[in-house]
Amino acid sequence: MLKKLTFSVVVVLLLSSGAFAFIGQVEGFSIEACNLVGRSGGVGSAQGGNMLTAYHDQVGFDACTGTIAIQQEGGVLGQTATAAGAGGRSGVGQEAEVCGLQGQLATNPQMQGQVLGVRLGQAASKSSGVGGAVGGQTFVGEQSQTILSLHGTSVQSQFVGAGQYSAVSGGPCSSAVALNDVDIMMGQGQINTGPL
Secondary structure (H helix, E strand, O other): OHHHHHHHHHHHHHHHOOOOOOEEEEEEEEEEEEEEEEEEOOEEEEEEEEEEEEEEEEEEEEOOOOEEEEEEEEEEEEEEEEEEEEOOEEEEEEEEEEEEEEEEEEOOOEEEEEEEEEEEEEEEEEEOOEEEEEEEEEEEEEEEEEEEEOOEEEEEEEEEEEEEEEEEEEOOOOEEEEEEEEEEEEEEEEEEOOOO
């Protein structure tokens, strides 16, 4: 999906420009992560986690017109889970999907657009035996774009932060389940028709 969206943004940016004296930039990232931790029978425990960081930036400069175009985006994803007990079963399942995409065209008019989305899903469960399971995951991401030219200044930025926490525990004849789901999609665009 991200590849199709990136191609679409590039095509729109190129077709929107009346002349080929411009700065056009597109950048995107995607993260998919899964963390599964479980135990059953006897006395025991299990732990697992993921830590991911994505970041990149671009700068374009046209010396003839003094135009500067800047893009930056990135994010940090963390997942951690623990299951422990004696007898029965306990475990945590975590899944995360993140995508970020932005594009800008430094012409007249100036155009910028960006999309940032995150989906986090988590399940913690315990059945029979003595014990429990704990899980948590977080994502923090940011995007920013700036165009400075004789036609004006265009600036936009967006930020997202999301977190989940689940914990279950109990005695020999108990069962418990905790389910979490977060889905966030943000987007913005702007056109600046400054003076010719």
